[in-house]
Amino acid sequence: MRFIDKTALITGGTSGMGLATAHRLVAEGAHVIVTGRTQRRVDQAAAMLGPHALGMVADAADLNQLDALMDTIKTRHGRLDVVFANAGVGTFVPFADITEADFDQSIAVNVKGVFFTIQKALPLLADGGSIVINASWTLHRGNGILTLYSATKAAAHNLARTLAAELAPRGIRVNSISPGYIDTPMYPAAALSETEAAAITGRVVAGRFGLAEEVAAAVTFLASSEASYINGQDLVIDGGLVTAIPA
Template sequence: MGQLTGKVAVVTGGTTGIGLATAKRFAAEGAQVYVTGRRKPELDTAVQDIGSGAVGIQGDISQLADLDRLYETLSRSGRGIDVLFANAGGGEFATLQEATPEHFDTTFGINVRGLFFTVQKALPLLNEGASVILTGSTAASTGEEAFGVYSATKAAVRSFARTWANELRGRRIRVNVITPGPIDTPGVSGLAPDTEQAGQLKENLAAQVPLGRMGRPDEIASSVLFLASDQSSFTTGAELYVDGGMNQV
């Protein structure tokens, strides 16, 4: 028996990096996993990698119609949601001077508006005692240069968790935040314009971590599993840092 045997889990942004590693871990622990992604080829590949009857639903969380389609698909299955990992998100570097309205709207549209409605629209399907996990960032509590808009979105995510944990306590739904430090994912590499600069960025990030390296997606997946399972049955409204000590030491 796995820790999630018989459970239904939804992972947004589940085609790569932390989302994919977590979806695979959920499936290995016995869950029926639904994953979302914007690009069909990557989504199809992820579903094959996850195995165990995983279901891929193409969509962009910033588009409310796509979220409706996700939950309509789940509703037709006749089963509620036990675990919702609202993981989809992203960001780009831009200083206060450089940031454009498009940069601001896109980042908030995905990381704040998209996440908000991902959870709101899931409410009718969330089973009593479900676990909702939001992906935060160490950037929410630091002053990283050229990352101000992204950092503000992740601060909002942290705030949501506190409020929602209080609002949903009557249904025994737990809401927590997983806060990764620098994790070696395609998303991090994509912050740099080329391979050489991506390597330099990763070296700089690793140098800031007391453990002396970047984290792996599977390490975050293990911590998300803790928040998803009964192992964290007395944990809600919390922020779990998995950052190699970056924001702790």
Template sequence: MPATTATTTAAAALKHQPKYEGKNVVITGGSSGLGLATAQLLVDEGARVLITGRDRAALDAAREQLGPNAVAVRSDASSLPEIDALADRVKAEFGTVDALFANAGVNGFAPFEATTEELFDQVLTVNAKGPYFTVQKLAPLLAEGSGVVLTTSVANVLGLPALSAYAASKAAVRSMTRGLARELLPRGIRVNAVSPGPIDSGILEKTMPADVAARTKAQMAADNPMLRMGTPAEIARAVAFLAFDATFTTGTELAVDGGGSQL
């Protein structure tokens, strides 16, 4: 083989080396939407990923989609016993973890006057209590230099109608991002948050009639400075950046919202 051909072949092999090969990642709420898109990106780049969710059928479908480098575990992010069990499973599967995306959450669309105690408790438990104790229970498994990413929302800085409880839960996550970043810093663990804006993740179609979802999406796109909704893949790239590449960044919140919270 001529020297130039060998050099070209070696360069091509180096260029296509999977970026996250050998990395172990845990993603809660990874069976659909933003979590699944992030899992797909990381698996495609060589990582081993453990995803969680509450729906067994959705988990099985996600596991089949992601392939042999993925593990799907049924786990309820609002239940401390299940979070404890998850930590045991992660330890058995991976030993140590290089990145944690604490993404599991629920929406809570309801006008202020119609928000019930049950809805308020559900939203705050899943969206705030869940990620807090997920990080706490998995922290002993996080390797030095690892990254934690929490999911907030532009709702934590914007006064959006029918989302007051949801916004409060995400504001709590924004605050805990700073607190956990400070407390985990001595162990060399970074903690940051990704703040999605209007993302076409399929959640609207699951929670609204089809015609209402279509009108809502059209309005969200029209109201955005970029005149469109974002995609789960765009969130996934931001999460991967915060988890692995933003090595001098901790305690911050990255808005991925088409400028909606900034312009």
């Protein structure tokens, strides 16, 4: 019960890694606010999480919606102790096929959204709090159809490093995570053919897709006092994809 009397904000918290982290934080005593883009999804997530959770419609790229979100958190809880900037989108096409609309959407959510979520949460974030940003394994290994996605996630991790330095006087730690191939609604393993799935898992030393719950365990660790001397780091959660070659 590492998060009793703590309040956590998770953007993009209605499914996948965000929802799994919300479940973990609630189970460990936290009050959790999850955001999503539709009322139906935030209502479903809040119902699943129980009375210690609040679901709010908020597009991370919309600053007015972020302001409304922070106003509600201030009114209901007065402060934040944890921010998991998790909301993100992916454009998985060759470089030559990326459109201006693709570019604008990816930058708006993965860079602008993360940047201003944290900026607007800072007045509420308690000294000694923790920020975790969802980056990607593509920071560490190039992939030809992930040019735009990789660039936005590199920006997100760099933000974690620079904010770790800037917020150190307040005792606020800032880290990022870099998940590998995780089975989520954004990238469902079941939607792949056997050949496609085998090609992916064949690159991973663990020989399988990761689980959202495994990512959630890492996020809650980084957000907890157990990670008190971990700051400005990127934790790769990829089953060995980046650093080892399967036998």
